[in-house]
Amino acid sequence: MASARGLLRVLGAPLTLGSITPSHCDLAPKAIRDALVSFSTCDIMHNRDVRELRVEDLGDLPLAEQSVESAQQPIEQAVTKxxxxxxAIVLLGGDNSITRPALHGINSNLQQCGLLTLDAHFDLRTLEGGLRNGNPVRALLNDGLPGENIVQIGIQSFANSWEYFRVAKDAGIHVWPVEAVQLQGIRRVVCDALNELAQKAETIYVDLDLDVMDRAFAPATAGARPGGLTPSDVREAAYVCGAHPKVKAMDLVEIDPTRDMNTITSLTAASCLLSFASGLLERLS
Ligand SMILES: [Mn+2]
Incomplete structure (x- = not known):
């Protein structure tokens, strides 16, 4: 469309060697792009064609063979650029270890950053074994991101240890267990979380780990458990994030297409990208 407005950039970050469970998350950017073909650009709910938004796909960073450590600087610099x-930008992971450098890339002053995670897990494992997909939030706390600038939505009971729950509480992280999200409704919880973060931060980073979904909907992720969110929940969350003026980046992580069934996980990730884009049009309107 000639009249396309705004600018959303899409960047593939196929880092996979950070996965605690060996994965093929390096194949996810292609799987998500391929899944987009199964959708139209017509947002019925919001009476909008997402082709009204200008989108640039920057392709993939050459990260598939990289260690997490060696990938930090390239990801941070590529996100800034x-x-x-x-x-705003959408990052196609890759495993969850892309979140730390990507957040650094949106704002070099961590005091001015907010982090919203949609994830079944705290990702607060210790840093002793190096940077992995299980510890990006711990690494960011260690880097100086204030715990009060973090909200974690969709944390699953019986999928996280007391030790990391205590780290979250001690750091002042606002935790939304998945049961509480289901009682309140995803839209209200995400809106409240973004408004809370916006009071403390100039820029907000959204980490969408697809394992926040029920395992029935996210077979491509190693971490999903029964009792998680639905595809409509994460799609709505992505829309609300796209619409918020302080959200600069969202990542879609932890998809291993070789584990997927009937492409359900990649399709859901692709729909989140479309919903984020539609939300961004609402932001720009
Ligand atoms: Mn995660």
Whole structure:
């Protein structure tokens, strides 16, 4: 469309060697892009065609063979560059170890950053064994991101240890167990979380780990458990995040397409990208 407005950049970050359970998350950017073909651009709910938004796909960073440590600087720099003149970016992971460098890339002052995670897990494992997909939030706390600037939505009972729950509480992280999200409704919880973060931060990073979904909907992730969110929940969350003026980046992580069934997980990730784009149009309107 000639009249396309705004700018959303899409960047693939196929890092996979951070996975505690060996994964093929390096194949996810292609799987998500392929899944997009199964959708139209017509948002019925919001009476909007997402082709009204200008979108640039920057392709993939060459990360598939990289260690998490060696990938830090390339991801951070690429995110900073991708955000220039853009309203927001969506990162196609890769495993969850991309979140730390990507957040650094949106704002070099961590005091000014907010982090919203949609994830079944705290990702607060210790840093002793190096950077992994199980410890990006711990690493960011260690880097100086204030715990009060973090909200974690969809944390699953019986999927996290007391030790990490205590780390979250001691750091002042606002935790939304998945049961509480289901009682309150995803829209209200995400809106409240973004408004809470916006009071403390200039820029907000959204980490969408697809394992926040029920295992029935996220077979491509190693970490999903029964009792998680639905595809409509994460799609709605992505829309609300796209619409919020302080959200600069959202990642879609932890998809291993070789484990997927009937492409359900990749399809859901692709629909989250479309919903984020539609939300961004609402932001720009
Ligand atoms: Mn995670």
């Amino acid at each position: 991708a955000l220039q003149n853009a309203d």
